[in-house]
Amino acid sequence: MAIDQDKVCLNIIAGCYERTVLGYEVTYNEKSEKYSIQAKFTDNSHIGYVKTIAASNNLLASGSTDETIHLYNLQSNTELGTLLQHDGTITCLCFHADSHMISSSEDGTLCVWDTNSWDCMKTLKGHKGGVNSIAIHPSGKLALSVGVDKTLRTWNLLKGRAAYTTNIKQAADHVLWSPDGELYIVVIEGVINVYNITTASIACTTNCKKRINAVTFITDRVVAVGGEGNNISLYEITKSEVTCIHDFEAHDNRIKGLKCVPACTVSGKPSKSHRWLVSASSDGYIKLWSLQINKLQEESPSLLAKISTTARLTCVTVRPTVKAMDTEMEKPQTKATMALDERKASPKQPAVKRTKASDHKGGKSKKKKMKP
Numbered sequence: 549m550a551i552d553q554d555k556v557c558l559n560i561i562a563g564c565y566e567r568t569v570l571g572y573e574v575t576y577n578e579k580s581e582k583y584s585i586q587a588k589f590t591d592n593s594h595i596g597y598v599k600t601i602a603a604s605n606n607l608l609a610s611g612s613t614d615e616t617i618h619l620y621n622l623q624s625n626t627e628l629g630t631l632l633q634h635d636g637t638i639t640c641l642c643f644h645a646d647s648h649m650i651s652s653s654e655d656g657t658l659c660v661w662d663t664n665s666w667d668c669m670k671t672l673k674g675h676k677g678g679v680n681s682i683a684i685h686p687s688g689k690l691a692l693s694v695g696v697d698k699t700l701r702t703w704n705l706l707k708g709r710a711a712y713t714t715n716i717k718q719a720a721d722h723v724l725w726s727p728d729g730e731l732y733i734v735v736i737e738g739v740i741n742v743y744n745i746t747t748a749s750i751a752c753t754t755n756c757k758k759r760i761n762a763v764t765f766i767t768d769r770v771v772a773v774g775g776e777g778n779n780i781s782l783y784e785i786t787k788s789e790v791t792c793i794h795d796f797e798a799h800d801n802r803i804k805g806l807k808c809v810p811a812c813t814v815s816g817k818p819s820k821s822h823r824w825l826v827s828a829s830s831d832g833y834i835k836l837w838s839l840q841i842n843k844l845q846e847e848s849p850s851l852l853a854k855i856s857t858t859a860r861l862t863c864v865t866v867r868p869t870v871k872a873m874d875t876e877m878e879k880p881q882t883k884a885t886m887a888l889d890e891r892k893a894s895p896k897q898p899a900v901k902r903t904k905a906s907d908h909k910g911g912k913s914k915k916k917k918m919k920p
Contacts, residue, residue: 555575555576555577555578556573556574556575556869557574557575557576557583557812557868557869558573558574558809558812558824558826558836558866558867558868558869559571559572559573559574559588559603559622559866559867559868559869560572560573560574560585560826560834560836560864560865560866561601561603561608561864561865561866561867562601562805562828562834562857562859562861562862562863562864562865563597563598563599563600563601563610563612563861563862563863563864564597564598564857564859564860564861564862565597565598565859565860565862566597566859566860567592567594567595567596567597567598567612568590568591568592568594568598568859569590569591569592569593569594569598569601569608569610569618569620570587570589570590570857570859571587571588571589571590571591572585572586572587572588572834572855573585573586573588574836574852574853582853583836583852583853584853585834585836585853585854585855586855587855589625591610591618591620591627593618593627593630594610594612594614594616594618595612595614596612596613596614596615596637597612597613597862598610598611598612598862598863599611599612599613599637599638599639599862599863600638600639600640600641600863601641601863601864601865602641602642602643602649602865603622603643603865603866603867604643604645604646604649604663604867605645605646605867606621606622606623606646607619607620607621607622607628607643607646607649607663608620608621608622608865608867609641609643609649609651610641611637611638611639611640611641611651612637612638613637613638615632615634615635615636615637615638615653616630616631616632616634616638617630617631617633617634617638617641617651618630618631619631619666622867628666629666631651631659631661631666633651633659633668633671634651634653634655634657634659635653635655636653636654636655636656636678637653637654637678638651638652638653639652639653639654639678639679639680639681640652640679640680640681640682642682642683642684642691643663644684644688645688646663647662647663647664648660648661648662648663648669648688649661649663650682650684650691652679652680652681652682652693653678653679654677654678654679655678656673656674656675656676656677656678656679656695657671657672657673657675657679658671658672658679658682658691658693658703659671659672660672660705660708669708670708672703672708672709672710674701674710674713675693675695675696675697675699675701676695676697677695677696677697678695678696679693679694679695680694680695680696680719680720680721680722681693681694681720681721681722681723681724682723683723683724683725683732684705684725685725685729686725686727686728686729687729688705689704689705689706690702690703690704690705690711691703691705692723692725692732693723694716694719694720694721694722694723694734695719695720696719697719698715698716698717698718698719698720699713699714699715699716700713700714700716700720700723700734701713701714702714702748712748714748716734716736716741718736718737719736720734720735720736721735721736721737721760722734722735722760722763723735724763724764724765724771726765726768726769726785727765727767727768728768729745730745730768731743731744731745731751731785732745733763733771733785735760735763737759737760738755738756738757738758738759738760738775739753739754739755739756740753740754740756740760740763740771740773740783740790741753742785742790751787751788752785752786752787752788752789752790753790754783754789754790754791754792756773756775756781756783756792758775758776758777759775759776760773760774760775761774761775761776761802761803761804761805762774762775762803762804762805762806762827762828763806764806764807764808764825765808766782766808766823766825766839766841766844767823767841767844769784769785769786770782770783770784770785770793770844771783771785772806772808772825773806774798774802774803774804774805774806774827775802775803776802777802777803778797778798778799778800778801778802778803779795779796779797779798780795780796780798780803780806780825780827780849781794781795782794782795782844782845784844784845793844793845794844794845794848796848796849798827798829798835798837799827799829799830799831799833799835800829800831800833801829801830801831802829802830803827803828803829804828804829804830804861804862804863804864805826805827805828805861805862805863805864805865806825806826806827806828806864807825807826807864807865807866808823808824808825808826809823809824809826809866809868810822810823810824810868811823811824811838812824812868812869818868821840821841821842822838822839822840822841823838823839823841824836824837824838824839824852824866825837825838825839825849826864826866827864828861828863828864829861830860830861832856832857832858832859832860832861833854833855833856833857834854834855834857834861834864835851835853835854836851836852836853836854837849837850837851837852838850838852
């Protein structure tokens with residue numbers, strides 16, 4: 549039975565060890581006043597497990613241990629092609645609006661992509677070893693990356709070159725900007741280090757006493773953390789300390805992915821008072837939680853919906869519905885904020901190719917519907 553598009557509130561997309569990209573829709577039933585998660589599509593194009601996944605307003609990208617990035621149009625539910633620029637496992641993908649994407653790999657490079665032509669505008673080199681995580685500043689002018697070489701690198705995206713390098717003495721697993729862009733966090737195993745953007749030094753730190761597998765910002769100063777335990781923890785960041793303000797049992801196994809978006813009201817508009825948190829776990833479940841911003845410390849998140857994927861999940865991302873995106877009042881995004889000179893584009897052949905799972909041979913990209 550076809551899903552009524554007017555009741556779709558959120559798209560959830562996950563990757564797994566079974567080499568599959570799984571697409572779901574969160575729907576709201578007005579009669580029962582309940583939310584549900586329903587399967588929308590699956591894609592089995594990768595020949596390695598899906599390690600990272602990212603979505604923008606219209607686009608989806610998945611990165612795999614097969615060293616490829618697969619692209620999809622979420623509006624038309626079609627495959628766009630495959631990026632073959634990297635020579636190692638794809639470790640992280642980040643979109644800036646719908647105009648640019650940055651990818652990182654175990655080959656030690658970051659690639660900046662123009663999502664209109666899918667040309668590689670710039671290959672950023674500097675890491676001596678694999679890159680573990682990347683983050684784009686909300687302005688689109690800066691990016692951060694951490695790698696196995698125990699460095700934190702800052703990149704000037706306007707000029708397409710390294711700005712400076714910080715030796716952090718350990719290989720970090722995650723790096724993340726706050727939504728307001730005034731601070732960033734670096735995660736090393738179970739430790740969260742909060743950096744001041746002005747001094748580029750650690751302002752405060754906390755040990756979560758468990759390996760962190762996933763982290764996402766709930767507000768400008770509150771992060772949700774999931775790791776080797778069953779629980780999700782909420783930490784509040786102040787100028788001098790990071791404090792755990794709430795902890796709740798979320799799954800029956802380790803947390804593998806977390807993403808947060810403004811809650812979608814029944815009218816389709818984003819809520820100012822609530823956030824939706826999507827969690828993915830090794831227990832195979834994807835869950836949707838509702839959090840009231842002004843009661844994060846007093847109240848546990850309420851479970852709105854869940855679904856068993858029967859897969860060994862590795863990562864998750866979300867995409868608000870078109871109606872919610874059109875009405876959401878966010879900071880303006882412009883192509884000028886990430887205006888790398890297109891004359892510096894990679895001299896290699898066009899990056900988007902149709903790929904066969906057996907040999908990755910190139911050819912002209914063909915659009916193909918994703919499997920329902």
